[in-house]
Amino acid sequence: MTQPNSVTKLNADWQQPIDAFLHYLQYERGYSKNTLSSYQRQLEQTALSIIEYAKQQANSGQYHWLNLEQNQLKQHINTLRLQAVKPRTIALKVAALRSFFGFMQKQHLRQDNPAQYLTVPKAARDLPKNLAVDQVNHLLSFDSSDDILASRDKAILELFYSSGLRLEELVNLNINDIDWQQKLLRVSGKGNKQRIVPVGSVALTAIKHWLNMRPAFCQQLAEADQLALFVSKQHKRISTRQVRQRVQLWAKKQGLSQHLHPHMLRHSFASHMLESSQDLRAVQELLGHANLSTTQVYTHLDFTHLAKVYDSAHPRARKK
Template identity: 60%
Template sequence: MTLPAELDHWQADLSAFLAYLKHERGYSDKTLSSYQLQLSAVASQVAEQANHWVELTETQLQLHISSCRKSLKARSLALRVASLRSFYRYLVQQGKLKENPASYLQVPKFDKPLPKNLDVDQVNHLLDFDTSEDALACRDKAILELFYSSGLRLDELVSANLQDIDWSEALIRVRGKGNKQRVLPIGRMAVAAIKDWLKVRSAYVGTEPEALFLSKQKNRISNRQVQQRVKLWSERQGLAQHLHPHMLRHSFATHMLESSSDLRAVQELLGHANLNTTQVYTHLDFQQLAKVYDNAHPRAKKK
């Protein structure tokens, strides 16, 4: 969403903010587009009340958020408030404001839907297919195994290169959100599946020879292609629910947490900046929490 010409003086700071997020913070194009959409909508709706971002007060911003309650869902409102807080924090850093008027904006609470996951038997069934006579099946199995083995995001898997793998230590270096890097272990089955794929990969090398996973068009495999292949194998293997890459990441996190009860370690493996994100992501059930409590708390340990 681009602001009309009469709001060019609003657009200047917004464009500078987006450039800062892209070049200084390493935000993805998808995130930048979301920020631009939210903040452009604000400018378009409040332009009659002020001449510039710095003139808007906390009260005016809160009235704007309140006026959007009927037209926007709670999640969208929360995104708009988060965008405003981040943008005004940037304006304060630039010395254009002394205080952030969006710091204390009230936003309605919403229930985050719990991500779905496969159980261990379903994962084993998904990964139990023959690849001996099909190079693409060989590639797809390596993709599925790596998703489940290391909990990669879709963007992280697609952007992975051959040199990112340390074969001697069975590790892979990935670039996550904000271009932050982390190093993850690769499980034994995933290592074997990737090595099988590398035996036939040369037939697909083209424009990006460094890419770990390639397509029939001899390009780096795309996000959409991975999503389609994951769905294809879910259907071929007779899984009841629609399967997507994020569900495999969530299954990895859930099974790791169920086995280890180490929330902090799972947070590191997933690359979450905030522990609260991991808690929601892995939806610890009450029985698991009670078990951890009984085993850990000095006044709860059973003799």
């Protein structure tokens, strides 16, 4: 089974079920644009590969989402393995297929889920990189008092590190999501799940300074963006792409030697919180992780410290 040409288009019989699935994920599950694009890409690539395989087989019959079996999907996954596709990419494709066929089951279009028992190669999970506390302090040490872009960017960087937000969570924030009195922030996370996180005083001060300058970017704001916390000089809600660019710009300006992206600030927040508090459950809640195992992989656990805590606290840890 060969990989298809990426510019090939699917016919309506193959494309319409994908479109219905994406509509469901967007409007009923609240998935992000990035996740929707990823699912669409994985499903369309799978469909095109299976169609190409069918053309090469004599009397292969007419494949379709409604009659695909586990064997056809296995052939596609095996092809990816032979082509040395990364295990994480294969796992993403299998996850998309499982979810898609599960949706078809709910819609009573299929009685089974042929992707349910597909196996994927295990991928090594590298610990994300983070900044040291001194590096974060140096990154955030620039003066933003008289520059509107610097003021906005300072507020963005401070908020990333203060509250451990995801990139999309930050750009979707509105002014009325901030509880100034309680120093709390309402965040809409993955699957449109909301959580409340604290905001540090330094970050709140930076946000207040930015809000004083924000009107200069608000003359032509669309109605949907009127309450956007962070806006661009194009007079609209700031985009994820713009935030990435500005984070990298300030890393360069401040002389950081490593490539910096927003997720690294989120990880730095989690790592520093865990190192100080040793409260894994609290960090899980702050990050908005559904499973504790995600937090364990995502953060650098100080096992030496944990061993000391165990030795000092457990009644049978040491001989008396």
